Amino acid sequence: MPVFGDPNRFAIEHELDENHGGVWMYGSFCYWCGGRRVGDYELGASLRDVLFQLEQLAKYYERLRANPRFDSMSASAVFHTLHTAFYGETDDDTFALAAEEQWRRHEVIPNVDVFDNWKGFLVESERAARLIFARAPHVEVTELALNSGEFDSILDAAISALGKIYEHEALEREIMDERKR
Template sequence: MIFGDKSRFAISIDLDNDSGGQWLFGRFCYWISGAVVGDYDSGTSLRDVLFQMKYIAGDRGGRFCPALLELSADHALHVISDAINEGSGDFYNYVKNDFLPARLDVRIPVDIFDSWRIFLIDGCGGSRLLYGMIYSSGANALDLRYGEFDTIFGEAYSYLNMIYDKC
């Protein structure tokens, strides 16, 4: 099942024929600008994906950081990564002191995304998805309509929740 537009942003979810009951074994990935992000072929427990998705879904509307959108993709990715890893304090030059940087992290913390950094920043005119391999110094960026990521993510989350409830 595909949610969204693979040429922009989409989520692919495929349940294995032998899904292991409530384990929901299957495959999951993001599609960003036509490229697969995540280790889709390895497969994972979609139940674990579902349980972790609720935190990202809960951050909807809480990622407004227009000053971070003024930075280059590389610099923004570096600033956010450092803040999440408790490195540099530069992050707070761009946001309020009580803002939690983890709100920007839309990488589902499961094995298939272990080698990725994926952040979403919302601003007045839209949103920007920043992504790159964890050990790469470069970043990629995709500009999205405001709410586009959250809508697609919410549809995928609801679908997985429905499947889980049937098991």
């Protein structure tokens, strides 16, 4: 079970099932945040789908997930502002502001079943990052201090590892398909 990062800070863990279904890559997946498992690891997931979701999150590498609007806000205020903008009822002005300032780049929990009960956001500056997350019903909000870029470097390592597995399984599938012809 590979773990990327430090589980006492931030880490990503995955494990491929013995009978993983080839390119579907069935297995288990979670984040570790401050020594706490985030996600339903035991539920299991298609690590292929996780990979694709992580690749979407990685699109924001080029630009820090920074926004001065959130710098002085409490973790709870940041969480509820972003959560409401994406998942709640919000007014047109807030919706337009979220689109203009690209708030979606702050969302860092992949949209897969193991995270159905979790939401999380990353707000960075040049020197520091705040990973802010909560489990449904999203009342108890937790903030984890990270270094700027720390989340993305761990995300990159997990994407690389899962990508290698996917490439291997896709090649195996091609070979099997060729043999059938």
